[in-house]
Amino acid sequence: MHDDDRWFGRFREVPVAVSAGVLVNAVFTGLVTVTLPLELAGQGASKGQIAAFFIIGALTAATLVLTVGPVVRRIGVPRWSLTLCAVVSAGGLVVVAAGGPAWRLHPAAALVMTMSLTYPLYVAVASNLAGASAARIVAVLRTIFVAGYLGGLGVFSLAAAAEQAFGPVAAPIRWAIGLALGAALVAQLPRPAAAGGAAAADGSAAAGAARTTKLVVLAAALAVLLMRAADSLRQVYLPLYALGEDIPQPLISTLFAVTVAVEVLVLAPLSSISDRFGSRWTLLGVCVTGVLSFATVALGGGYPMLVFSQALYAVFAAGFQSIGMVLLGDSLRSGLSGGAGAYTAVIQVGATVGIVAPLVVPGYSVAVFWIAVLFCLGAAALLLADPLLRGRRRRPAHDHAH
Structure with a gap:
């Protein structure tokens, strides 16, 4: 309470x-x-x-x-x-x-x-x-x-x-x-x-961004891009896959209702975890959840497993869409305002990648979702590479210093 x-x-x-x-x-x-x-x-x-x-x-x-x-x-x-x-x-x-x-x-x-x-x-x-x-x-x-x-x-x-x-x-x-x-x-x-001082935030942010390693920013942007690619892939191809499996349309709609319900429930815990452990490590856990979600679809199991995978996917979707812009703001040293702008630009590219990539796979088979698994694994690898790119491991304690 x-x-x-x-x-x-x-x-x-x-x-x-x-x-x-x-x-x-x-x-x-x-x-x-x-x-x-x-x-x-x-x-x-x-x-x-x-x-x-x-x-x-x-x-x-x-x-x-x-x-x-x-x-x-x-x-x-x-x-x-x-x-x-x-x-x-x-x-x-x-x-x-x-x-x-x-x-x-x-x-x-x-x-x-x-x-x-x-x-x-x-x-x-x-x-x-x-x-x-x-x-x-x-x-x-x-x-x-x-x-x-x-x-x-x-x-x-x-x-x-x-x-x-x-x-x-x-x-x-x-x-x-x-x-x-x-x-x-x-x-x-x-x-x-x-x-006071809010209007000058972008100016100081720009100075901080100049000190930020370009590879760190690129790795963060690519990680968010790959997570968005996995997200858009599922949004477009899961309904088509479900139709191919002869799942009635009302039940397909229920899958998305499950996602929204779970997403609202996990947003608060995710923000608390991010405050405590940092945006990067929170998103790493989110990527693991994404791998499990997409692998569950790819391995089959019928409608009950699809419902379970959607519940896992809700954690992935809520995590990358809320914490992703925090990660970019941290990497750019531009704060939340700069991170939100960069995030909006990156996800446009990621959405296109997620829609185009499955074209290499014929039809709407489970092979499509193995591509999403690869996207999540790629994003996780980029997040893990951050300490190496920075040349230090002084996160996550300062990840959300305010």
Whole structure:
């Protein structure tokens, strides 16, 4: 009971304006994740055109968080910057919804993905305003994001039903436009003033980053990239594998519900472990859990083993998605705000790797999941190499010194 009170008390450490912004952003993300591919397919876009749309979006997201993101953080993440991201994204969705020549989808993809800037910027605001450790802040924000993402999937179901009842005027993409505009308004909520010296954090971080060994940063980035590759592989190919095994679609949906339920439960313990042992060693344990999860699928065992593997996978997913940006912030010496931006860029590349790599394996056999096992083992090896790259073993005691 006492631990529960402490956990829920953590939500009070994050300003309401940040929590609300992350929540709306997550609902938007959950909604467009399903809406965009279906909308494009419904307009007659080819498989190649749909793939190009998401590739352009991923490249835009990575470019924005690496170029525009640091500039916005240096000026303190003004509220107008978050509002502008949401409005531009809404404009991209309007272009998609309007129909027309296929080439319009290319700029539309870039416009829609400006929303990808908002989450790392909210993380930067939270890290400047909250007094908690990086791992605790990320755990709270991740919990809010998971809840919002689930809400976005629910909004899609409501929107799809509304479209059947009232026609295209109530189509899911129109709901997405409304949500983007809602995010623009939420970004204007007042928030407390940053603590003294917060605005200069990026400047001191840049000086620290210059002292950081490039190999250390590269190893951390590659480790997160490989974990994201394993994650995206499972997201795309597990449902296809399950269908091939003649598992009914409602039971496939249950697998993902298990993941979300377990993920919410393990976020708080993972943040506590990271605070105590450090981001790198926590992620090493997460990688081991990932190996067990993917190997369980690859070795077979029917639906019960799939449910068990999804529970293990929830620990892996929650761990790398919450602690991964802490690891990058530690490696870059840029704190949580810089780590969130680097993380957002790295996972775009990792997602592409995870989708493309299984193409070397015919069909949707269990061999696909052995690739994910290799990704997790590769990430673990990179995490273990860190003390050698640094030339010292003075972690994890200072991994989260605040």
